[in-house]
Amino acid sequence: MKRLQLQRWSSTVLSPRARTVNRLHQHLYSASLRHQSTAAPLQSEPQDASIGTNFEDPEVMRQVRSAHKRKSQLQYPSPPVEAATNSAKLAALHARLYLPSRLPVQTLARTLVDASADPNADFNNESLATLGHDLLTYYTSEYLLCKYPRLPLTVIFAAMYAYVGPKTLAAMAKEWGVDLAAAPGGEVDPGYLQFRRVDPGTDVNAATDDVKTPRPYANAAKWRKTVTSKIFYDDEFGDPIKGASAPGEGVTAEQASATFVRALMGSVYLHAGRPAAKRFFEQHILSRSLNISDLFNFSQPARDLARLCARENFEKPVAKITSETGRLSRHPVFVVGIFSGQDQLGEGAGASLLEARERAALSALKGWYLYSPLNVRVPSSMEEDGASPWEPAHVDLGEVIT
Structure with a gap:
């Protein structure tokens, strides 16, 4: 009944050209129903003489092509x-x-398509993200190890997470002005980040407690807090390795944004080469300010400093008061220095002698672990044209295991 009413209304109100376009749309709709089992779009416009269409009219053909598209x-x-x-x-x-101009916009559009939106590996960014992830972790780890060779392992993990962790990469994508698509689809503008969102009420942290360990080492999760287990059973940030999401599952906006940044890094490397990728890394990753000294968390700095001095054959550290004020007042201030023989290792101030001594020991430990050699070079610098001969980087004995 509605179809008869529509035909009657179109024959009485619409112009001849509009009626022709309407009949073309009906014909295209019926053709799409006949071929809905195929994934490929129609390759040519319908050529049916029964429609009575003037294909030489450019306006009619423009509307037909737009509807077909x-x-x-x-x-x-x-x-x-x-x-x-x-x-x-x-x-x-x-x-x-x-x-770089050698990076085409088609590849840039591919970096914005998450694997949850399009499972086809030829059109999503999964392969590019894998390459970009390895490049980001490699460049970051070599920078930290060469610039701060004495950093403890836990501090290295924290610094890497601060530089190329998922939260940092998601914040970068937001700063770049990348908008998120409400839902993926072929009609969405390629400039939007497309991914399938997780269903409401899904516990996104449920998979973080699982540790991928080989079957002979099934009990490795019980002792994974040691340094050795962190190297073999954790990811590049020192966290347990997460299980891969099942095909068709959604991802969070943070995961999709981080994957996009990694895929963009991989695409720059593939199209523009190593120098462009290294320049992209320095401009967008290393340019971010990070205070390494805030990442330390010593529980007993005085004990750790005594063990460090014993390992390095230094004299036993001794705490001495260098200055004080208001000892008998409500707000005294004590300044304590840590000395090893005639050398002062650190200094700290506090409201009590114990607090000042702990801060002085903490200052001495940071001064040791934050050592940075002059003219730091990383191994990837040898890939540049005309690079000077390689000089071995400083390798420290490592942190004091407590």
């Missing part, structure tokens, strides 16, 4: 490759990040 895009889980050249958001992102 919209119906074809709905068949894809992500935007088609040719849509990247017409996206203003994609071109703006390419120019905003000052990406």
